[in-house]
Amino acid sequence: MTRPVIVVVGAGPGVSGSLARRYAREGYDVALLGIDEEQLRRLAGELEELGATVGHAVADVTDVEATTAAIRRFGEHTGRIDVLHFNPSAFREKDPLELTVEELLADVALGVGALLTSAQAARPYLTAGGRITVTGSMAADKPWHRAASLGVQKAGVRNLVHSLDATLRPDGIRAVSVTVRGTLASEGPFTPDRVAEVLWDAARQVEADWQTEVPYSG
Known part of the structure; x- marks a missing residue:
């Protein structure tokens, strides 16, 4: 095994x-994709x-x-992918009257489209019990108008999930x-470690009571 x-x-x-550290402590091997x-x-x-x-592989x-090739290399090397975690999003401080269509589509390509690519690439290596997890945000429901594309990304990625x-x-x-x-911080309920723990637990929900969105309010 x-x-x-x-x-x-x-x-x-x-x-x-x-x-990644949480999973490593639990005995998982890890493949990292980033820029x-x-x-x-x-x-x-x-x-x-x-x-x-x-x-690890460096890819946009x-x-x-490039993303498909990298994930397939990981899958072919290990013979399996048990969890695919998707984290990216783009923060662009522009309101809807400043934001261009090209910028919006570029941000959605990162924050939503890349999940589609990743899931399709990982699918041949995911078997029963496999999980896909995504870092979401309250911006999906309460977007800040000065970063209009972020809310679109987070609403879109949640829908895709x-x-x-x-x-x-x-x-x-x-x-x-x-x-x-909440806002990520170095202390309090929204530290990266605390959010990672919620993601860990979300991937281990009881199948009969599975929720595709888990809210975390600290």
Whole structure:
């Protein structure tokens, strides 16, 4: 038996890093996909110290071909993907009268479209019991007008999670987003480690009571 594997898309030092460490402590091997080589190497080193075997790839996740190839390489190498976690979003401080259509579509490509790419690439390696988790945000329900594209992304990615779960459920694979109703901070209930713990728990819901969205209010 091989160790279980989590693929973290949009890996970095925040929630995604905390979640990767949480899974590593539980005996998972980890594959990291992100855009910052230095951050990926640093996180990989931390995970290896926790006993995980770690692979990483640098890719712009809006590049469909590069992202698909990277996730397929991870899957072919390990023979399995047990959890796919999706973290990316774009913060662009522009209100709806400043934001261009091109900018909106570029941000949605990152915050929503890249989940579609990642899920499709991972699907051949996900089996019954597999999970897709997503870092969501209160911006889906209460967008800040000065960052108009972020609310669109978070509403869109949550909607896509509902559709992914309905599509994959017959094969025993489930999807869930955690809606973080607060601002990430270094202390208090919204630290990356606390949010990662909620994501961990969301992936381990009882199947009969599965929710595709889990709100976290601290």
